[in-house]
Amino acid sequence: MGRTKKVGSAGKFGPRYGMRLRRKWVEIDRKQRLRHVCPVCQRRGVKRVASGIWACRKCGAKFTGGAYIPQTAAALTVERAVKKVAGA
Numbered sequence: 001m002g003r004t005k006k007v008g009s010a011g012k013f014g015p016r017y018g019m020r021l022r023r024k025w026v027e028i029d030r031k032q033r034l035r036h037v038c039p040v041c042q043r044r045g046v047k048r049v050a051s052g053i054w055a056c057r058k059c060g061a062k063f064t065g066g067a068y069i070p071q072t073a074a075a076l077t078v079e080r081a082v083k084k085v086a087g088a
Contacts, residue, residue, distance in 0.1 A: 007022060007026070008026045008029075008030070009025070009026060009029045009030075010022035010023070010025050010026045010029075013025075028068050031068060031069055032048055032068045032069065033048075035047060036054070036069070036070045038056040038058065038059060038061060039061075039063065039070075039071075040056060040059050040061040041056060041058055041059040041061070043056070043058045043059070045057040045058035045059070046070055048068075049062070051067045052064055052065060052066065052067050053065075054070045
């Protein structure tokens with residue numbers, strides 16, 4: 001598996017699929033593999049278990065979210081709308 005400083009984790013694809021798609025892949029892959037903030041304990045310990053399933057390594061909380069990031073933009077919009085309605 002070729003991984004270089006220039007292409008990162010997209011090196012596994014070699015010359016296939018084109019540079020544009022490989023750059024998009026690297027961007028998504030980096031976001032996915034970060035440690036995210038847990039919605040329960042507020043610590044950076046959330047990692048992806050499977051597609052759409054996330055677990056906190058600190059408190060053990062498991063929850064669903066986006067395929068590549070724990071909270072999608074659509075989910076944040078819905079949460080804001082629910083808070084607004086509940087607060088009114």
